Amino acid sequence: MGSHDTQTTSRRAFRAVQQYAFGIRGRPRLKPANRFHSVQGKGNAVIRFRKEPVPAIHWAGLVLPLRLDPKDKRCWQRIALEARTKYVRIVRRTLRGKTRWYGQLVQDGLAPRVRPVGEGVVEYDLGPSTIAFVADTDASLEKLCPEVEQPWKETRRILRSIDRSRRSTNPENYDTEGRVKRGANRWIRSERYQWRLRDLAETERRLAAARKTAHGNLANRYWRRERPSKGRSYAVGVFSKISDGA
Numbered sequence: 001m002g003s004h005d006t007q008t009t010s011r012r013a014f015r016a017v018q019q020y021a022f023g024i025r026g027r028p029r030l031k032p033a034n035r036f037h038s039v040q041g042k043g044n045a046v047i048r049f050r051k052e053p054v055p056a057i058h059w060a061g062l063v064l065p066l067r068l069d070p071k072d073k074r075c076w077q078r079i080a081l082e083a084r085t086k087y088v089r090i091v092r093r094t095l096r097g098k099t100r101w102y103g104q105l106v107q108d109g110l111a112p113r114v115r116p117v118g119e120g121v122v123e124y125d126l127g128p129s130t131i132a133f134v135a136d137t138d139a140s141l142e143k144l145c146p147e148v149e150q151p152w153k154e155t156r157r158i159l160r161s162i163d164r165s166r167r168s169t170n171p172e173n174y175d176t177e178g179r180v181k182r183g184a185n186r187w188i189r190s191e192r193y194q195w196r197l198r199d200l201a202e203t204e205r206r207l208a209a210a211r212k213t214a215h216g217n218l219a220n221r222y223w224r225r226e227r228p229s230k231g232r233s234y235a236v237g238v239f240s241k242i243s244d245g246a
Helices: 002-021 074-083 150-167 189-227 236-244
Strands: 038-039 045-050 056-059 062-065 085-095 098-107 119-127 132-133 139-143 226-231
Touching: 002 038, 045 062, 045 085, 074 098, 132 236, 150 189
Parallel strands: 119 226
Antiparallel strands: 038 085, 045 056, 056 062, 085 098, 119 132, 132 139
């Protein structure tokens, strides 16, 4: 690693400890190599983006060509690449059990606008499962992203399979009543256990992607009508207390 990407990684570690000291976040944990999912540069140096001869990321002697959208129907990609690159981030993600690498370019300026924006003003109020909009001409109260379905049955099936695999592989870690013994236990993770963990991670990834798409569609639908101006901001803990009846 170079000096710039080392500095950004050290800054992330410092901020984690600082937020823990101020009571903002929980206690930071050391990340092993298999949990280190991203690295970024400091300025367009060390980890650099070059357009010629082909769009690629250059890092420590490696040349990583980028797979761009060949269609680019709305010309969003072309306009974004014309801006100055501030810094580059390399991200590792797992899709359908396979590791994939992505290059994120942080460009200078505003994101290209590909959809028209309404002229009016609308205010919104976000709830745990509903969202309300009030504009000059109309008002609405609707369910928040009804097209997103929580895969409860699939998640329970995978969790039960994980628990059965863990119990069959580590019977010495459970007492006669099926409870985990106190103290430090040595756990063996079988191939089937790790396979089911990957299934669970893929299920959660698909759910997060569907939720993000639904949120974007909802925002675009109202941006075409009016321009949102005001809204309340809540922490996740507030919604948890509301759901629990606190």
